[in-house]
Amino acid sequence: MQKNDTQKELEKLGMSEQKEEKDPNYWRSFKELFQDKSLLELKRHEFGEGVTEDFDPSNLKGISRRKFLTLVGASAALAAAGCSEYRNKGDIVPYNKMPEDVVVGNSNYYASTSTACRTGCGVLIKTREGRPIKVDGNPDHPISKGKTCAKCQASILSLYDPERLQEPMKKTQNGSFINTTWKVVDDDIIDLLSKAEGRQIAVITHTINSPTTKKVLDDFAEKYPGVKIYSYELFDEHLRDSAWRKCYGSGSFPILKWNEAKIIVGLEADFLGSEGDKVETARLFSEGREVNNLDKFNRLYVIEGNMTITGMNADYRIRLRPDAQYEFVMSLLNEISKHGVSIPANISLRSFNLESFSAKHNVSIKKLNHLIKDLLENRGKSIVYAGRTLPEKVHIAVNLLNEVLGNTELYRKDVSIHNVISLSSYDDFSNLTQQIKNGEVAVVIHFDSNPVFHLPKELDYENALKKVPCVISLTGNKNESSLNSNFVLPINHDFESWGDFKTRTGFYSMQQPVIDPIFNSRQKEAILLNWINGKPVYYDPMVYHKYLKQNWQQNIYPTTKSKLSFNEFWNAGLHDGVIFIDESVSGSTTFNTDALSVLDQEKSDNSTYVLLLREGYQSGDGRFLNNGWMLELPHPVSKVTWDNYAAISNSTAKALNVKSNDVISINTPGTNLKIPVFIQPGAADNTIAIELGFGRKVVGVVGEGVGFDAIPLMSYSNSHSPWIISASNILKTDENYKLVSTIDHHMMEEVREKNIAEKRKIIQEGTVKEYKRNSKFLSKKNEKNNLSIYNEHDYPGVKWGMVVDLNKCIGCGECVVACVAENNIPVVGKDQVAVSREMQWLRVDRYYSGSIDDPKVSNELMLCQQCDNAPCENVCPVAATTHSPDGLNQMVYNRCVGTRYCSNNCPYKVRRFNFFNYRDHFKNGYQQSNLLSLVYNPEVTVRSRGVMEKCTFCIQRIMEARSEAIKEHRPLKGSDVTTACQDACNTNAIKFGDINDKESEFYKFREHELGYYVLEDLNTKPNVTYIAKLRNTDAEEI
Amino acid sequence: MTNDYSVDMVIVEGNPKLRDIDEAVIAPIEKKASKKYFIALSITGTLLMIGAVCITLTFYYGIGLWGNNIPNAWAFAITNFVFWIGIGHAGTLISAILYLLRQHWRNGVARFAEAMTIFAVMCAGIFPIIHTGRPWLAGYLLPYPNQHSIWPNFVSPLVWDVFAVSTYFTVSLIFWYIGLIPDFATLRDKAVTKAKKFIYSFFSLGWRHSNRHWRHYEKVYMILAGIATPLVLSVHTVVSWDFAASIIPGWHSTIFPPYFVAGAIFSGFAMVSTVLIFVRKIFNMEHIITLNHIEKMNQVILLTGSMVGYAYIIEWFMAWYSGSTFELFETVHRAFGIYGWAYWLMVSCNVIFPQLFWLKKVRRSIPITLAIVILVNVGMWFERFVIIVSSLSQDFLPTSWAAFVPTIYDFGILLGSFGLFFTLILLFAKTLPVISISELKGVMRDAQPTHQGVDHE
């Protein structure tokens, strides 16, 4: 009403003012005429009241603008008091004395040697400010040639394992361990050793590949006469080598020229996966899979009882129970003898016949004839290779086969395996246990070995150990053996150790530490040295370093006839990681036919079950069972993680009336094992394949309850071989155990279409013949680039792209671990994999096609395709994933809100989401421990929960290369950058480079006529090209 | 009872006096709440609490508590979101479109439907926020100048959602409030206690039923109704684009917008009648919310239900006609795959049962209607579930397929949303006029002048 009133008054005033100069007789209203009081009163003021008064908020009416502002101002002023300075963001701790070879923020590389397996590959360990963070291959190393295996990559995680032993421990009367000091244990042990006179001091170790370690042991034996060295491996080559010695007199099975073979026949041999020097074999094998050199293309036959990596890559695969391999080889011999190949007279092949064999094991005779044909046509250019688990006589027969076919051409004469100490035999160990039982053993030293877990049950080693007065375990982590020891001494990890290795003739491989011992541990050799030196006054951390150097200076350096002074020689050796020497290889090559006497007429019995024990891909011989990276690596074939299982064929499952995840109990004389079943397509009937190295009783929190221990099933006193046992009875139990895999089998079974991958143009394949006939056969999807209503953005300068050559990719999954190590990808644990929340950015998709009994396997590396028209980018509401000028599909973690829409819209489903803070969630914060967090790459963000992540083509490496290029005033080239997966890939299947660089080697593959994009019809324009797999089969499919 | 469609239906039965309308509508507000009311409130309150607990735990531990995974990155949360948004549609439809169509029978139910719209949208609005991995950053979706100097991606359907839903909520709220102003004034003048009087006079903005205001008021109401009509159709269209604009087989489909809108109205009406059937009983308003209302709404349900059924059929046709192996596989898998049971549940609830409404007896029988509309609600929830989960669980690469298994947290939050919805409904029914007094009076018998009085002198 205020408004109305003032209006009224003002209008009257206005009128009355006019009235002053106008004639007073004019009047507008009665009030005016009668000179109303109120009007006169009003005339005094120029304005209505409340307008001219001084500002006093209290007198303002109701809610006025002024009062409103007053209130806002007041409260805002008071609120502002709340904002104060930010908290400090932590301290900076610089070097107080800068080391000469460290530049803060830059990486250093140290050449060293990995002892993850017997091969002893050379590695370059990447360190940041003196902390190892990644393992790469050493290009100078003659075996690994710059490549690494998954175990090698993962061994760095074991270095930072918070559960490593930190102090020497001593067992008390009540059987519990107490921490003590090195002084105490040294004194005690030296007493015990010196008191051992007469009785034996057994040192049990794995393979010794280090000459200097051998010298230490010799000195040790010299000092303490009772010392006897026992060495073993869970899986060794003793059958193959003894067969070799029988056939050729001496030495060990030679190294093969895989790259020169035209025909490769693998008998129960997983030489691409878990056998021999796998890194080298895979590389050489893949040289025979070069699409640009079809003449070198090799053909792989695999005859095996269970699907292995090698089997996945076979051109012709025959499933055969392992105990029928002998029959098979003999039948082959018989068959080729019919084709005029002369077979020594002193074996009778009469009872073996290929037809009857194929009928008995219903193996396609076509395939067999094809094999015969190939073998006969490619004499001297083919390899028949028997797996190490096969009985001796199979190896002898195979040696004969190679001999008569002239395949000895492919045996390398220039270099051979070098065993520093040959492994002890089974009898040695049974003697040992016998002597222990007789009380003839005073001390048992587990020299970084775990015999209680590894030795077969029939030796009954564990109980025997109880009779030994003093058991000493030198080990990095607690294990079954250390539990049964009186002294447990923590030893250095490889990356904290000095050493020299000789696994082959012709070179030494050097090992140097990259970090000082993290815990109060000592190098195992140094511990012995301490004991040799008698009562030590103090321990010199460099003692073994000095010893090693001295040994080289005195014994090895002179033999090398090097021009350099020893110091330079030594430093050069450490720098390069390898020291070459010229050695000639001796050894006769004349085949000794007497060996053939062992070849009998034995035939397998199809009806019974046979157990096939194989080395685990993930856990090795069990020493990687506390390593999350390895356990979460999907099994290359079954994609099962965090477990092992009994793999059986479909029909066997029907016979046993079991499904996957049902538990069966396997009963062999003396032991029985309950283990879940996994139906493995392509497995041989009545064959039960189990991987060893799982199910350890004493292991860290990570490996607890992972898998089932099948080692007790091993048996030497068995007709076949320690790893091939005929199992009397297999029973179905009513238990059930959930195996988790990264490929949801339940859903795959849901599929009603056969060969869906081919139908959907996910996998595109052909045969070599086809390709030779028509190089454009791969219906080149030519309607490229013309599907978009928008015109494309152009990417001047470098545009990153990748090529995956499916001819070379063997599906081993080593790239996956490399990626995990490089990109700080957390381990999520079995429970999360079970709900398909694994975090690996890179996965190997495995597709079966054809029948379940005889499937074709196609592997396909699947990672972010960095699409030009990325569907994920369109739907991200906050522009957290966008395109970079060099064609990368970027992921901005800190912008990500976590709607997960991008993952929905990604046709390749390569995006990964942090449903939890997995570093906290997995084994309640195991990965957050101050120690383990040191393994993470400082160049890569550690993602928090609720954030989407994915492969970025190792953007941190791209950035590093770019800054280098800028520093050196040169343009960035595609070849400047290699991705982590590419570095690791044993077979060079992954190629990375600049799409715009038409000259580059990479471009040849990018525009290869066999190249295709996955789901190309969606027009996402991926930057990852796949080179279609060519199967080296004859056109008519078998 | 019979009714003859040739004459306009009776809106208010038994021709009560204007003042009786006041009494009838204001009674539940003035009277002390009955035991029944508090029992109902405690039930819904418990559900609400369950939801609150689950959401808090989710905030603390992360989305991992839910069943979501890769590929099923969306599941319950988004299902609930779409479901509730759909529920919201009946309100605006009744109050806006029927207003423009001069459907006077709407007056009985309009206010309630609008309220339900608002509450439903509130329930819906929760989910997009809590389903994100880092809900505290949800503000990134709004275009505000920030230190990253980066803006939302206006190309993303989720940003369209933000605009559509917030617009829809704001407009519905304004529409509802404008309608409430005269009733607030009435309440104000009826209020006895000081507190109530203060509140009501605050919200009535000093409304005086002045005709100089009525003429602006009616104009504005007409304009809002006019604008809200395309809006209500656009909102669910935009929501459907969340799916249609993506490339996932089973989502990437042009029929989604009309299909979703029809479904939304369908489920909305179902929910409205579900609630009204109870309200008219509890607050004995049978004479205001009459059987005719129920029947009219059943007719709408029958219509929209059939449209939804048509959409289901078309999906099969398109799957075959498109020739896309992915589409075909997806459609087949939807019906016969691991989520087949959900599909057939959805079809029977949404298409088959509503067909009973062809029978007048069924349309006018309260218990059967109640049963069917509840089934429709269930069916529509499952429709969204089927669309989202069964499409995601088996998309392009067979190796990345995985099933979705909900956890108790998923169910807890779903219950919580229902708890929130019905709690709000109950509170609304107790504090505000559930029926637009002024509108109702306006359409009562001899409420309007006969214009004889003007001429005689």
Place this chain on the structure above:
Amino acid sequence: MSNNQKQLYAIGALFDSPDKIIYAANKIREAGFVNYDVNTPYPIHGMDKAMGLKSSKIGYVTLFAGFFGASFILSFMWWTLSVSYPLVIGGKPYFPLPAFVPITFEFTVLSAVVSTAIALIAVAFNFPYNSHPLHDSYYMKNVSSDKFGIVIEAIDEKFKKEDTENLLKSLGAYFTELIYKPEEKTFKIFEPKFLAFLLIIALITSGSTYVTLNKLMYMPPFDFMLHQNRGNAQAKSNFFYNTREMRNPVKGTVAQGYIPYPFNATDSTEYFADPLLPTMEVLRLGQKKFLTFCSPCHGNYADGNSRLQGQFPPGPTLHSQQVINYSDGKIYNIITNGQNVMPSYARQINSNERWAIINYIRVLQRAQNPKPEDFSAIKEIKKENDDNASN
């Protein structure tokens, strides 16, 4: 207002049927009243005509607001995605119009509706005032329920208390009421209640602000991944006893590219040869490092013209015959181990760079006493340097 005596606001009359009110409204208008109003519980058809009111113009607000909203949001989206922060998203252009349509529509509706509603409230109800003399009157209570009323304001010029009342009665009003203006109430802003209220608000705001900015923002997961669970350069370690995350390389190890220097300052290193060729890259590198590390003492041209102006014993010239006669190995040794007052530069300059510097020094030395064939070469280097400088 200031004077206490109650002022008459208006006379209100109540009728009990819509017909009567229409009739009455007509009459009042014909009688020439201006400041009058009709209050009815619901809008009565034909009342606008009876009162002679034009139809509302409020629709224009909607129209303009709608246009404004549409044009604003469209240009805003264009500005954000193509001008302010252009990003390549899914291979789409910076201004994909079709994708902007939905938001444009929604925002148009939003702005239209909101502004219309505000217009209604602000204009019609002259917001924020919502008190009115009519309120709480018997008249009001009835018209808001079921009666129909006419109110004639006292300010109307035709208004005469008695006459008007009679007029209304004659038109069929069954009841009339005199309505007075209420007292204007003002409330004091500095009263304790209000201040307390302000204080509480302030405490809450400031408290929450403080907690958010200084506590919450540093607490995972709210800390924008500030806390990185990994070993950063120069970070503090909670694990190692000396709290340093950075370790020293193990004694005796050899990193790639860091062959340890085998000599001491005193060793003769005559045969220690220079592995690098004096290529342009090497010389550039050498120049860069020389100017960075050597020139402060030895002068930019190695002529001993120190930049330190005697704050430090000036470095000798490197053009002396003695230095020219030095072997490369010797100079390398000096850089590595230092000499006299010159400290070791091993940590600042890696071996490659040392050799590069030596190459550069040789160039400088030769520049002092050039051979004839050098001039062309020097020209060339100059030219290239200029090129470098230019680009």
